[in-house]
Amino acid sequence: MLLDALMAGDRRALGRAITLAETGGDRAAELGRQIREHTGNARVIGVTGPPGAGKSTLTNRLIGALRAGGQSVAVLAVDPSSPISGGAILGDRLRMTSHTDDDDVFIRSLAARGHLGGLTASTPAVIDILDAGGYQQVILETVGTGQSEVEVGEIADIRVVVCTPGMGDDIQAMKAGLFEIADILVVNKSDQDGVDQTVRHLESMLSLRGPEHTRAVIVPTTATKGDGIDDLLNAIDRCSTILNPNERRRDRTRRLLAGRAAELLREHLLRHDSERLDTACRAYENGERSLEQSARDLLKLEYP
Amino acid sequence: MNTQTPYRVLVTKVGLDGHDRGSRIVAAYLRDAGMEVVYTPPWQSVDQVVRLANDEDVDLVGVSSLSTDHLIVPDLMQALRKAALEHVPVVVGGIVPDTEHALLFDAGVSAIFGPGTARDTIVNTVRQLAAAARDALENPFT
Amino acid sequence: MNRRAEQQQPKGYEKAETQWHDDYRRDIGDAQPVHNRSGVPIEPLYGPSTDPGAAHLEHLGLPGQLPYTRGIYPTMHRGQTWSQRQLIGHGTPAEYNERVLKMIDAGTTAISLIPCNSVYRGNDCDEIPLPLLGTCGTVVNTAEHMDHALSQVDIAAISTAMNDPSPFTLLSFVLNVADRRAVPWQQISGTSNQSDYLSHFIANHMFFRLSLEGARRVLLDHIAFCRERVPNWNPLSVVGQHMQQAGATPAQAMGFTLCSALQYGRDCLQRGLDPDDFLPRFTFFFDISMSLFEEVAKFRAGRRLWARLTLEQLGATTDRARRFKFHGQTSGADLTRQQPLNNIARVTTQAIAGILGGLQSLHTDAFDEVINVPNEDPARIAVATQNILREEAGLCDVIDPLGGSWYVENLTDEMEKTIVAVIDTVENAGGMYAAAESGLVQRMIGESALAWQDRIDTGDQKIVGVNCYRVPEEKDNHAVPPTVRPAKDKMQAHVDQLRRFKTDRSQAAVQQSLTALARAANSTDDNVFARVVEATAAGVTHGEVIACLRQELGFGQPLIVD
Structure with missing residues (x-):
């Protein structure tokens, strides 16, 4: 219903839909998928x-x-x-x-x-x-x-x-x-x-x-x-x-996806995989690996 | 969900007057109380305020008035209803003669804050009204 | 009194002072330090040990002598007391005229005109919702309206203060009326109040009409025009009142105002005007708060600083060009809605501060101003307050009666330092125009406003009836008379009349004048205000003049910084 109103150019729907997107959650995700x-x-x-x-x-x-x-x-x-x-x-x-x-x-x-x-x-x-x-x-x-x-x-x-x-x-x-x-x-x-x-x-x-x-x-x-x-x-x-326009859109989506993936990866490393992170850390601190090398070591690992 | 996102409040001045010390202070009060305040220059028309309330999807509208601009607040209330924004509470701050309070309350204004109103009174009233307005919108898709 | 106090201290004074200090400390302990609104620390006692000494006398001057700390005229209020200039304006021109004639009958020699808010916004009344018309001022849109408003008023004899922001249509109407009545413009006297566009851009957006740059151009044209053709008119009133009402501290308000005046002075110099000619026509307009001694010191320091700045920065050579003439208005922001009759005491205190500070003219607020557009009874009491202070309180017996007070002299010096610091901040930012454009001044005022409100909210600053000495709601407020709104039928008739006027006038003449006005606005050598005067004579309305100039010079938006 919101989708129809949105597509019809209804300003009220637009105002509400943005609030929904700002609030997040399942409904926001669903709307995002519908309008794609x-x-x-x-x-x-x-x-x-x-x-x-x-x-x-x-x-x-x-x-x-x-x-x-x-x-x-x-x-x-x-x-x-x-x-x-x-x-x-x-x-x-x-x-x-x-x-x-x-x-x-x-x-x-x-x-x-x-x-x-x-x-x-x-x-x-x-x-x-x-x-x-x-x-x-x-x-x-x-x-x-x-x-x-x-x-x-x-x-x-x-x-x-x-x-x-x-x-x-x-x-x-x-x-x-x-x-x-x-x-x-x-x-x-x-x-x-x-x-x-x-x-x-x-x-x-x-x-x-x-x-x-x-x-x-x-x-x-x-x-x-x-x-x-x-x-x-x-x-x-x-x-x-x-x-x-198509390239532009694809370009933006690629950047967005890559950015979001990087964010998730960072979060995962910090919160759920501190052991591996610490290992890489030590290798860097000991001078065995450069910062760049340590980071690459981390990336070679597989993440769910 | 209501507790997760800050309340969004429009602080504005309709009509002709340009004194904005009061609206600036109230905007700072509400910001410091964790609200997102959409703040406008003076001289908004009734239609502009309705559009702002809609586009910014605010939980409450605060109108500041020093020299008689409150007299067009009843027009604002009517215009909000017409735009299907009747659930958005409106409060008025500033100088409103006692004899004209009824005019505003009858038109649907939720609260009037005269000079010297305590900070807590303003913040708490706005928060309660905004919360009630948000709760009343059961379905965010409407 | 001219001798250095230290040298005259009686034997044992030092010991006595130490004794007092010990006694004071014993009784009060290390109490919270006291600061005034401008942030100047205030000692519990001033005496010979804080006396600035004989060198200080050079910074004082005698009344009427440079640097004017003690007053700009030799006689001050002992000679001519301040002029009593109450702002008035309400309803239609006919209603205004009725009130003005009553005042003239009662002996008033100076009148003022406050236009309706719709006029401030640059609109004609046929564009504005009826309920908003004439509630706070008179609806004057044409030379005809001004003619009605000043019907039977001898404009050659009476001084008229117009609240008239750029592009000064009200003065334009007055000059048109003078032509109709065959009164030479040389005989027209008064002041363009609200001509200080910087204060509108910064602090009182009520009067904001044109882009900053456009307003700058039109003000200079206006000053140049008046100096040449309306020599007894004060084309500029530099306003500190708006900034203090918006929250600036007294020292900030004085500092900013002097910076604005410097900016206007420099702009005039660049225009090729003679400082000895234009500076005597600069006037000032200030707020007077409840902080009595601070206000007195603010005005004394302001006079001294202006005498210096006009010499050093603007190249004034005559004493007259260095005089700091000011109008004071009691501060509405200090009044309370709670227990409104208390405001009479507040206005009295503020007025005393302004009088002791050596003002040239005074407006006292009505006690109901914080609730209403002032009603007749409260307005009468406001006038009576001035009369009582002038006739009964002995305030006019002595010139600068606080001069020589250890405290006040010390405070004057401290306020001066604080004001100079404000001036330096603005000057370092490129002067007032640049500092306003960048939002620096607005930010400083906003911070002061919030800090003051915080003092009230926390109870550090007590306000009777607001955060202390409260009474129950039902005992409050009974003294306030009900609000009187303009008669709707009269206002509607006035609007209808303007519509007819617009249809009936010569459209060709209107078009021609507007074209000339637009051309002047885009030229560098034509005088825009001269074209405004021609346009309004040809029947162009207030709203049309402003719409044309907004088109050509830009509307802009006041810069509000959060």
């Missing part, structure tokens, strides 16, 4: 970057540009949960209010709920629901804290990393994480001083990346004024043409 055949059509655009880079304003502009092209847009805005109380203030919506009257825009805030990766454990399931609900574009907006970027990389089809002029040191710090996953590097607030220098800096960093990353492009924007948004959209579209 209706998914794979949405394009998932990850938008991440350090706090204060202007992600929400940029997202807002991106919604406008996508809507102008006749596309329906869903936004998932993820905020961290308080590690102490478990509560959260989901304030990313603050500046996303200009599209709240639009029937073809659906915005949902999610709290990370202690999920370490920065995204929420249910994010892939929620994206499937929005996809099945007919949303053509899904924007996944997260704060780049140095943890979430890897997950955004796993989940999003196109990864937009936002920075601003003068974030030199921050960019250096981002190098290992945010920077590595970017398909598109946005230099927002490009009306400020130092934009050219930042672009040059990014270009020189990009030139050091391996061949698998060469398609990353740099786009200057001033989201508050809407400048550069068309360029960003064009860059996103160009990125999308590299993979066809």
Whole structure:
């Protein structure tokens, strides 16, 4: 019944289904299985970057540009949960209010709920629901804290990393994480001083990346004024043409499965197979095996 | 299941006023009590609040009002009913003249928190109302 | 009094002081240290040993002399007492006019106009649900409305304070009315209250109308226009009140406000305006909390700092340009819903603090403000409070009566240090505009608000009737008169009249003015406010002016940081 309503574009059903996915359990799994055949059509655009880079304003502009092209847009805005109380203030919506009257825009805030990766454990399931609900574009907006970027990389089809002029040191710090996953590097607030220098800096960093990353492009924007948004959209579209939808979907599923398997393996080793883990540990500590070798030793073992 | 996931609460301001010290403090109270608070800027329209309540699938709506915006809360109650969200309790915080409490209660508002209301009163009332609303939704598929 | 106290200590004073200290410690033990709202530690006693000494006199100045710590005029309240500026506004322009004429009959020489919340939001009344119209202010959307509101009011003689955020349509209407009545603009006097867009972006979103950048542009055009054509108008009131009401400590509120004023001053300099010309037209607007001595010290330190900043940062050369003129409003956030009559005592305390702090004009809150839009009786008591303090309490007999108090002089210095630290934080972040844009100021205010609320929640800060000295509910609240709402039929007629006005006016003239306004907004050399004045003269409404400028200059959203 929920499935039918969802497929019919019922907003109430969509809101409830996401809650169900967030809650988890058998029913959520069942729903996820039922909608699978209706998914794979949405394009998932990850938008991440350090706090204060202007992600929400940029997202807002991106919604406008996508809507102008006749596309329906869903936004998932993820905020961290308080590690102490478990509560959260989901304030990313603050500046996303200009599209709240639009029937073809659906915005949902999610709290990370202690999920370490920065995204929420249910994010892939929620994206499937929005996809099945007919949303053509899904924007996944997260704060780049140095943890979430890897997950955004796993989940999003196109990864937009936002920075601003003068974030030199921050960019250096981002190098290992945010920077590595970017398909598109946005230099927002490009009306400020130092934009050219930042672009040059990014270009020189990009030139050091391996061949698998060469398609990353740099786009200057001033989201508050809407400048550069068309360029960003064009860059996103160009990125999308590299993979066809089926490949894109397969790609995402592969990454998801591999990621989930790695998580399960880690859990299993730590909780249920500490003996073998300790053995490998000792071999490493004694200097008999390198870290890499010890890890490979573990992987050779069979797990249920 | 109800105890496992945090309550989701919308804290918002409808109408024209822009004073948000109260709504910010209440949002922090509820967050610190373990709830997920969807927080909006002021000046939401009735339709926008209904949409937020639906899309964010909240367990309760809190409306903060300082200068007479509570007068359109009855419109909000009606709009929520029309959107099949009548199970979502609504509480109002801020300045509501005594003589207009009945107007809000008659329209279906669950609680009114005036200035100086104790933190515990706000948190406990919101938690109870949110829990009851969640329990009333026996089938999450409806 | 001018001699250094230490040198004058009678024999044995030191011993006596030690004795007191021992006695105090014995009786009270190592009690919890006391801090004021700004975090300044407060000693139990101040005396000769804490006297800052003769060098301190240089930092004081005499009344009317730099650096103005003791007051900006030689006579202060001994000469002219503060002006009594109660904010009023309710219902339709006709209803406002009725009330204003009564006040003028009763001897008022300065009036104010609070517009309806719908006006603040930038809407005409035909776009807004009827129940929300005119409940907190007057519904003024056109020059016609202003003409009605000021009917039989001699606008050449009376000073009018308009609560009028960017793009200043209310002043525009007043100037249109002046033209109709053949009153030269040079004779129009008053203040654009709520012209400080940074305070709206940061703390009171009520008045927020245009994007930060757009508001910055229009304010500068407005200041330049007024300096040239409406010379007796104060185009800028820099507001600390919003930030303190939103939770900033008194020292933060003063520091942020001075930073905003610096920002506006620098923007004016960049525009090529003369600091000796524009600075005397800057006014300030502050909140006055219950923390009496802290507020006095806040104002004394603020005066001293502004005298310095105008010289060092803005290049003022005349004394007049360095005077810190301010309006004070008693703090509504300190009032309680519980036992509302107690608020009369609170407002009195706050008003005393403002008067002793040397304010130029004062608004006292009505005791029911925390429950209602003020009713007539409570509003009358608020005015009476000012009259009693002025006529009966002897507060005006002596200029800066707390000057020379060991405590107050010490506290003034400490508050100054705390305020300077706030200013340094903002300046290091690139000035107030940048600090507001990045959310730094909002975050600091939010933290202070939560810390204060925490003190109340834990009982560290006692609030009578809220967390102590409570009475049963049924004994509470009886004194509050019922809320009066504007008559619906009159308001509906007003809305209908606006709709007819919109149909009947010359549509060609309206279109032409809006095109000119849009063009000005996109130009770099045309004055946007000059085009606003032309547009409203041609029948363009308040809502239409703002819609046009939002289109051209951006709507933006205030930045709220959690």
